[in-house]
Amino acid sequence: MSENIVEIIDLCKTYKDTKAVDHIHMTIQKGDIYGxxxxxxAGKSTTLKMIAGMIFPTSxxxxxxxxxRNQFTARRIGSLIENPGLYPNLSAFDNMNLKAIAMGLKDKEKINEYLHLVQLDPQDKKIVKKFSLGMKQRLGIALALLGNPDLLILDEPINxxxxxxIRxxxxVIQYLNETKKITILISSHILLELSKIATRYGIIRNGQMIEEISAKELDEKCRNYLSVKVSSADRALSLLEENLDIxxxxxxxNNEIxxxxxxxxxxxxxxxxxxxIQIYQIYYQKQDLESYFLEKTGGNNHD
Incomplete structure (x- = not known):
């Protein structure tokens, strides 16, 4: 039986008259990369902040x-939500060292290990304000790893x-999950990339969780097919089964098969x-995570 790292029950967050998160249920199992x-x-960042302990639920x-949640929980969670809090005039190592001191961590080798992991040089004296966006994101992940968290929360880390x-x-995410055995909760609007790493998904719309689905279940649903719209689906199917072994x-x-x-x-x-039998439309459809997501959320604009 899988161990639940995160279990959310009937969670709500209300700002004045707006329900940012509306009675959602969510389960993240040990070892997941949960997309x-x-x-x-839709309520993604609000939910992530509540899990990380940055804001409190309404109910x-x-x-x-x-x-x-207890006094020990925070030490088991690392998070990079929105922009990483970096000191622009300090190097990557010095940023890491300051956070390590604040957390009471004394093992400087861990700082070097995490910086190497995200492909940053601990000896590099370049200050953060001269970093590229990618370097800042990688440093943000390294900071989130201080304390050896069991759960890593990443909000749009490749945006x-x-x-x-992106690669x-x-x-880094795959290495942390497969080698370090860290459970990862990641939001991203770059769905093609997310589909390369996620093992389970949660789809949220208007503050409500509309579906949780495993990557395997999604693959089974996102199969390629030939769509045929005809004048009579029953007659067409009878012929297709008998003559083409369908x-x-x-x-x-609308008589679509x-x-x-x-x-x-x-x-x-x-x-x-x-x-x-009249054929009104016939075409091949390749369904992927993006088309499935659009179908579930009912729109073409997503983020």
Missing amino acids: FIGRNG GEIRLFGEA GLDPEG EIRE HDYTIHE RLYDDIESAAVTSLLSQHD
């Missing part, structure tokens, strides 16, 4: 590592990065035309 998806204003419950920077962050399909509104078997559209068109 948290939602459009701008509901957050259980962390199997128990209610604004170039392809090389570097992706490799068995893997679903029926939708989605064929998941490996079949050429020309064969379908020829068969149905021969039997006077």
Whole structure:
């Protein structure tokens, strides 16, 4: 049985008359890379801040590592939410060292280890205000790792990065999860990248969790298919089953049939035309995380 690192029960956060988070339930299991998806204003950052302990819920419950939040919880969580709090006139090492002192950590080798992990040189004296955005994001992750957290929360860690920077962050996340066994909660609007690393997903809309789904379940739902809209779905299916050995399909509104078997559209068109079944539309559909997300949230603009 999987251990729950985060369990959210009926969580709400209200600002005046606005419900930023509205009675959500959420479960993150040990070892997950949990992709948290939602459009701008959906409640992602608010939820992450409540989990991290940066703001307090209006109501509901957050259980962390199997128990209610306590004095030890904060040490087991590392977070990079919004912009990392960096001292612009200090080097990467000095930024790390200041936080380590504040946390009561004395092992300077850990600072070197985490900086090397995110591909920053501990000996480099360059000050942070001269860093690229990617370097700042990587330093933010290194800071979040101080204290050896069991849960790492990353809010849009690849936002604004170039392809090389995105790849570097992706490799760091995979290493932390696979080698260091850190459970990771990550939000991102770059869904193609998220789909490369996430093991489970939560989709939030208007402050409400509309679905939690594993990567395996998503792969099963996001199958390629041939969509055929016809004058009579029943007659068409009878012919397709009998003549083309079609068995893997679903029926939708407006006499749409989605064929998941490996079949050429020309064969379908020829068969149905021969039997006077009108074809109104036929096309191949490749569904991925982005199209699935858009279908669930009902819009083309996401973030």
